[in-house]
Amino acid sequence: MTGLLLVTAVEAEAEAVRAGLGGRLTVTAVGVGPAAAAAGTARLLTQAEAGGRPYQGVIFLGIGGGFAGRVEIGGTAIATRSVAADLGAESPDGFLPIDDLGFGTAVAEADPGLLAALPQAVAGTILTVSTVTGTAASTEALATRFPDAVAEGMEGYGVACAAAGLPFAEVRTISNVIGPRDRSSWRIPAALSALTDVGKTLGLA
Template sequence: MRILVVTAVPAERDAVLGGGAVPGVDVVAAGVGPAAAAAATATALARTPYDLVVSAGIGGGFHPTAPVGSLVVANRIVAADLGAETADGFVPVRELGFGTNAFDVDSALADRAAEAARGVLGDVAVTVGTVLTVSTVTGSAARAAELTRRHPQAAAEAMEGFGVATAADAAQVPCCELRTISNPVGPRDRDAWRIPDALRTLGVAAAAILPVLSAVSALSAPSTRSAPSAPSEERA
């Protein structure tokens, strides 16, 4: 089975590769944001037949669900700012009738990935939950609170997952997302960032998770399914 791992930047790519080569796994740095991630993923899938796509990297964690230093395995990938602002609040693109704003991750992939990570990360917390994709990183407590209100199951925030999942869905290839937490979602405080630690955790986690995901994909590789908003994540 062949796996494509898509990161945003070379530092994340190198962290994944630093955990040791896994046969049949290719890792690419796509660039920052959902558009770059979707384009790079679609290009790679057009050139090579892959059985699984993994969006991987560091991201922000929602307190207290995903503390700094922890790992989040997505069971749902949501484009948190894809939609329209109205007088009544934010309306996701799905409710506007223009496609989807969320993809559910195959539960077997998410559960096996989390189990594999827990086996090597020791006391590092591993959370299975929603990962939000945003085009603008959250920089205020008010914005963090708004996202938490709209997406109560949100564990992490990043910028590429939904783009990767969109390309994978178009190619009918399953997709999942892994995020190690370098900072809390909220006011930007560089002194609180732990990027080197998050990259090290990403490498350790990837080295354990990728072989397990390869085995799961060999058993079952359903298409990534576009998902309607969960009841708790409906219109704000």
């Protein structure tokens, strides 16, 4: 893969991907949360454009939570679409996504060409949230609203917005099961190791 901007949220994720890339591509940490990730990605894209070396696509890579029964801890999830799950409004009848309000869309579709070039993994919707899910009730609500969702993170939709029409994809390796918050059950080393494996695939493509 050439001409791609590879971004993560934090440096530990970037280091894990670099370990697999073997120096063939670069990867940059752009910040945690949709706003910081969007701003960091936009800055890198603008700098590349100004330097006469525009990127041809953007891939976000990071660790995240996985929905039980849909993807395993240490496994890899690839987004068919990245959805801002909490972008909308509350109502007496339940959550109203921004799409229903007529103010745009909370959905960023992944580029089919990039998806075809990524390693085989569990594919489905990856949710972008500003508050990580940490209760059984909120987990059930999200799983019901998004029956095809496989994972959640905090940056994918923001990075997709910054990509502004460029081919985009999101990859998450799973450190924990989404549900009641239990930090002791998280397996971050396993998720980072899986990111390195993804990097090896990208470095060979």
